[in-house]
Amino acid sequence: MLSYQYLLLILSLFGDNIDALTKEKAMPIIKPISSLRNKTREIASICHDQDEPVYLTTNGEGDLVVMSIEHYEKLNAKIDLFEKLAVAQSQAASGEKGLTHAQMMQKLRQRAHAG
Secondary structure, three states, rough: OOOHHHHHHHHHHHHHHHHHHHHOOOEEEEOHHHHHHHHHHHOOOOHHHHOOOEEEEEEEEEEEOOOOOOHHHHHHHHHHHHHHHHHHHHHHHOOOOOOOHHHHHHHHHHHHHHO
16 A cells, blocks of 8 residues: 555655646647648657647647657656555545655665665
8 A cells, every 4th residue: 555645755756847747838739630741850859859749630620649758658657646646645535544754764765775
């Protein structure tokens, strides 16, 4: 069982990146789907350089989203982390006891020195 405190510790390890989890996003980058065929390198550059997905439209309607693999992996990691946090919050709300901060720090130190 993951404790709520443990997940808060993980979130704190994100440092400045924690702001990226909650900050307001800039306007989305929207391009017609023909750009994927005609301007593939430009689309790839946007995805990599700005670390943002590009939304592609067909006949003015949203159709596809293109993003770098790095962005996709970060997105999946955030989803996984938030799912674990939701479980931990649920456990805390139901009164389940987790580890104390001192216990968690001891476990983390043991793991760090073991491997």
